[in-house]
Amino acid sequence: MIIVPDKPEQDAWDEARGLLLHLEAMTNELGKSLASGATQNLLPLLGERRKLRDRLEALREDYGIVEWAGGSAADHPTAAQNEIEVVLSRLVVANERIRHELEQRMSSLKGKIAEVRQTRMANRLYQKRRRSIKGAFIDTRR
Secondary structure (H helix, E strand, O other): OOOOOOOOHHHHHHHHHHHHHHHHHHHHHHHHHHHHOOHHHHHHHHHHHHHHHHHHHHHHHHHOOOOOOOHHHHOOOOHHHHHHHHHHHHHHHHHHHHHHHHHHHHHHHHHHHHHHHHHHHHHHHHHHHHHHHOOOOOOOOO
16 A cells, blocks of 8 residues: 555535546446447547556555545544535446446347347258259159
8 A cells, every 4th residue: 555645635525526526427428328329439538548447556555545534534524524425426427327237238249149149040941952952853763
């Protein structure tokens, strides 16, 4: 655990609040993209969210903060710490909603893939049978 001496801990909480607000905005954008079917936006947004979460984790470790919600904030809660707890609770709800939507879409896609596989198998079976019909029978007993 490395503690950075030149920056007071309150600056860490303020920076974390800013990062979490940005993370919340990106999560909302992710939800909108998912709802509108703009799946091309999902991977870049998820990547950017990962960077923000990594920065939050590094910030927490640098300042020896136990956790953003509760933990060190319980000693001397400030406006930034209180806001962080509120934003985190909203993020949990939004993440659950997005996860549920993604699970539903994945289930739907699995069903469609199974249908396509069945159709392809039936088509292959039909094509194999038709090829065997193309041959000619020659009666050599006459």
